Amino acid sequence: MKSRSENNQVKKFRKKGNWFTGIVILAFLGFPLVVKNDYIIDVAFFFGIYTLLGLSLNIVLGEVGLFDLGHMGFAAIGAYATAILNTRFGIPVLILLPISAIAAAIFAYLVCSPIIHLRGDYLCIVTIGMGEIIRLTLINNPFGLTGGPNGVFGICFPCIGNLMVIDSCPKFYYYIWIVVGLSVFALIRLQHSRIGRAWNYIREDAIAAEALGIDVRYYKLLAFVLGAALAGVAGNIYATKLMIVSPESFSFMESCLLFCIVLIGGMGSIPGVFIGAAAISLFPEIFQTFAQYRMLIFGAVMIIMMMFRPGGAWPRQRGGIQDEAMLIGMENTEI
Amino acid sequence: MKIIIEQLLNGLTMGAFYSLIAMGYSMVYGVMKLINFAHGDFFTFGSYLGYTLLVMGVAYVTSTLGVWGGMIAAMLIAAIGTGILGIAVERIAYRPIYPAGRLPAVVSALGASIFIQNSIMVIWGPRPHAYTSEVIPGYIMNIAGFRINILQIIILLLSFCLMGILYYIVQKTTFGAAIRASALDRETAALMGININLIIFFIFALGPALGGTAGVMVGMYYRKISFTMGWNYGLKAFTATILGGIGNIPGAMIGGLILGVLEMLGSTYLSTAYKDVFVFLVLILVLLFRPTGILGEKIAEKV
Numbered sequence: 001m002k003s004r005s006e007n008n009q010v011k012k013f014r015k016k017g018n019w020f021t022g023i024v025i026l027a028f029l030g031f032p033l034v035v036k037n038d039y040i041i042d043v044a045f046f047f048g049i050y051t052l053l054g055l056s057l058n059i060v061l062g063e064v065g066l067f068d069l070g071h072m073g074f075a076a077i078g079a080y081a082t083a084i085l086n087t088r089f090g091i092p093v094l095i096l097l098p099i100s101a102i103a104a105a106i107f108a109y110l111v112c113s114p115i116i117h118l119r120g121d122y123l124c125i126v127t128i129g130m131g132e133i134i135r136l137t138l139i140n141n142p143f144g145l146t147g148g149p150n151g152v153f154g155i156c157f158p159c160i161g162n163l164m165v166i167d168s169c170p171k172f173y174y175y176i177w178i179v180v181g182l183s184v185f186a187l188i189r190l191q192h193s194r195i196g197r198a199w200n201y202i203r204e205d206a207i208a209a210e211a212l213g214i215d216v217r218y219y220k221l222l223a224f225v226l227g228a229a230l231a232g233v234a235g236n237i238y239a240t241k242l243m244i245v246s247p248e249s250f251s252f253m254e255s256c257l258l259f260c261i262v263l264i265g266g267m268g269s270i271p272g273v274f275i276g277a278a279a280i281s282l283f284p285e286i287f288q289t290f291a292q293y294r295m296l297i298f299g300a301v302m303i304i305m306m307m308f309r310p311g312g313a314w315p316r317q318r319g320g321i322q323d324e325a326m327l328i329g330m331e332n333t334e335i
Numbered sequence: 336m337k338i339i340i341e342q343l344l345n346g347l348t349m350g351a352f353y354s355l356i357a358m359g360y361s362m363v364y365g366v367m368k369l370i371n372f373a374h375g376d377f378f379t380f381g382s383y384l385g386y387t388l389l390v391m392g393v394a395y396v397t398s399t400l401g402v403w404g405g406m407i408a409a410m411l412i413a414a415i416g417t418g419i420l421g422i423a424v425e426r427i428a429y430r431p432i433y434p435a436g437r438l439p440a441v442v443s444a445l446g447a448s449i450f451i452q453n454s455i456m457v458i459w460g461p462r463p464h465a466y467t468s469e470v471i472p473g474y475i476m477n478i479a480g481f482r483i484n485i486l487q488i489i490i491l492l493l494s495f496c497l498m499g500i501l502y503y504i505v506q507k508t509t510f511g512a513a514i515r516a517s518a519l520d521r522e523t524a525a526l527m528g529i530n531i532n533l534i535i536f537f538i539f540a541l542g543p544a545l546g547g548t549a550g551v552m553v554g555m556y557y558r559k560i561s562f563t564m565g566w567n568y569g570l571k572a573f574t575a576t577i578l579g580g581i582g583n584i585p586g587a588m589i590g591g592l593i594l595g596v597l598e599m600l601g602s603t604y605l606s607t608a609y610k611d612v613f614v615f616l617v618l619i620l621v622l623l624f625r626p627t628g629i630l631g632e633k634i635a636e637k638v
Binding site: 115119122124125126132137256259263292293296299300301302303 | 436
């Protein structure tokens, strides 16, 4: 008897979550059908790009608590890998999607292996240095590959043969949000796995985690590699959308904005990333009427936001299983 | 040989700017454990204050005080103005957020940085400004075959004086001991009767004031100022802070000077385009082999 009532409670709890998720997904799918304005759909596309980048940084900063202020560097690696391989060798960009992820991941592995033992602010400054080195190297046009400050242009649209070419705003909109949806699904699965638990343990107390036999170095590196791979994917889509990549898109300021996405939303919280990305990408568009005052307002809002909700707009709940266990516990006491 | 000495001098000048800015970072980090991202913009603000006083009031200020007097007056005004701004930012943007922990304060600092930067843009306009030549003192002298700009020497001397004064305050006076004590352990320092609020007030006035002074110097030396330059100088100065050992004030001075000299030598002998890459590579290498910086002390980790 008891176990059945537990199951009912859990199901009810899950159902509520499912309803909400369903409505959100429907809203996202129906959005371009209702709104025909290409400009607004484009804004929603960039909201998606920032969400993807925020999700990728959320793995490093939110789940493991590693301060990474050079995350745009990984996206730059992905974007430039796509741009160079596509314009030089004509490889289709959809094939380059996994390749740019792997390129960014390998780069992250090579760069982060020696620095992974650094803690807190030291890691922070080294990642800033790394991001700046990437950007400055791209500006300097090594081997004539990156095109210097102008960047690389003429990147093709993603296409599957001649069957489907992603070339219009609504198509790009669906493209990015399908990728975001898949990533969110994967990341939620990851959060509830052994790896996710190990990450959270390291974030809460790295020394205790190590004492309990978690390979801290391995899991930290894994977070960097996965985060970089996702950033590489975002870089690829960004490059194909704009058809041009230039070093200015990957500045220190952008890395700081990514940092803010995770913190505004709430560390390690996936719904929080959506809120943070919305704040960063939609805010400047909504307040366009204020013209030159909009970034000023943006800065002020960031301060005010942190005064009233320092934990983020949608802080991470305790793990799902614990929530359900709590629910069951409450129900049991009622009986 | 001649090139080396001239480049060393240029590097030291640049390093002096970095040192002046870095000390502000270091003091704030030492006591508050906060990376004050707005610090680079304090520097820009100081630069613009000096610009307003000198270039907009050129007829009055320079004619009454002379060129050198105008320079000193601009530095004083910039120091006072940025000091007040620093205190205001601390009161409004940081103080309500301290209890929530370190990371929200970082976001708030970034917000403050964006706010100040855009305020400067709104007030003075988005285009870069120039310190015009009639307000800039100095002429080129030939000393033993070296072409030396007097302004450069004066800037170097002034910044060394400022650093010396700060070094004296922090290392030799009772008040400095209180600052160092609060940097070591804020709670215990408060229990020993140190007025933490006074210390915070002081570091948030003095750090930005030094940055503002450096802003006027940079304006005088490079002549061109723009509202976004704070990011670049702030990043370099923060690098210098880490290089010298974060939270350590003599370390910040030495780190800044080393960074400036490295940057100049790198651009002379390696490649001008890659000088910043070189700087960051050196930083990463230093951190790999000496994670606490050049003068930083090794802190055992508490469990």
